[in-house]
Every structure is written in C-alpha cells, then in structure tokens.
Amino acid sequence: MENNENNCDNYLIVIKDIKPAAKHHYLVIPRKHIVDAKCLTNADKPLVELMIEQGKTLxxxxxxxxxxxxxxxxxxxxFxxxxxxxxxxxxxTREMSFINRILFKPNTWWCVSADYVLQRIST
Ligand SMILES: [Zn+2]
Structure with a gap:
C-alpha cells in the first residue's frame, strides 16, 4: 500500500479492496459515518464530490x-x-473479468454510478 497515507485527509480514507476486480481497485471511505448512498442528501454533496476527486487522483x-x-x-x-x-x-475496466463486470456494473439494482448519486442529491 505505497503512499496510501498521502491519500488520507481529514475527511477520507483510501484502502485497497481485498478482492480487487481489476488491477486497481480502491475504496474511498468518508470518516463521517453514513450508512449508504441512499442516505445521502444535498448537504453531503461536497463530500461526494471530494470522494470522486480522490478517485480521479488515484x-x-x-x-x-x-x-x-x-x-x-x-x-x-x-445490496x-x-x-x-x-x-x-x-x-x-478492460482488465475486469466477466463476473466482475457484472458485479460492478453501474446503474443496476445493486450498484449505481457516482454520477447518478451526485445527480440525485443535486436536486
Ligand atoms: Zn463495497
């Protein structure tokens, strides 16, 4: 986990997924306890944006x-x-296996994209 300390700040923690679905698979976790994406409100928008920014930085x-x-x-x-x-x-993404492509497929009933969540809390 080289340099992962650098990816941590006051709001977020970054860890590697223990069962990576591709060569790089990270979890960006807010320090603040939020149960799930459905619980997010407009007030959490800056936090979600920060999480996405952190992902892009990775x-x-x-x-x-x-x-x-x-x-x-x-x-x-x-789910x-x-x-x-x-x-x-x-x-x-091109290195993902068939099963992982399904498990981590955006906008299904078990997974949603970060863009979807952002849109949902923006209104
Ligand atoms: Zn997960």
Missing amino acids: IQEKSNGDLLDSRFLFHWPP HSVPHLHLHVIFP
Whole structure:
C-alpha cells in the first residue's frame, strides 16, 4: 500500500479492496459515518464530490489517468456488504473479468454510478 497515507485527509480514507476486480481497485471511505448512498442528501454533496476527486487522483497517480477506463460505483441498498458508505474506484475496466463486470456494473439494482448519486442529491 505505497503512499496510501498521502491519500488520507481529514475527511477520507483510501484502502485497497481485498478482492480487487481489476488491477486497481480502491475504496474511498468518508470518516463521517453514513450508512449508504441512499442516505445521502444535498448537504453531503461536497463530500461526494471530494470522494470522486480522490478517485480521479488515484487514477492519475496509478495509471496516468484514463478516466473513461474506470468505474466509480456505490452499492445501492439493500445490496451493500458493509453498512458504511464507500466509493469503489476500479480501473482499468478492460482488465475486469466477466463476473466482475457484472458485479460492478453501474446503474443496476445493486450498484449505481457516482454520477447518478451526485445527480440525485443535486436536486
Ligand atoms: Zn463495497
């Protein structure tokens, strides 16, 4: 976990997923306890934006940043394994296995994209 300390700040913690779905698979976790993406409100928008920024920084640092070849996902309740909000940042997408492509597929009934969540709390 080289340099992961640098990715931590007052608001976020970054860890590697223990079962990576691609070469790079990180969890961006807010220190503040939020149960899941459905609980987010407009007041959390800056935090969600910060989480996405952190994900983009990781892609930049680890693979010179092809944002199109990445997935930014939140679990959608009731399909979450841990009752603490976390953003999955997965790249490069082209290296994902068939099963992982399905498990981490945006905008299904078990997973939503970060963009969807941002849009949802922006109104
Ligand atoms: Zn997860």
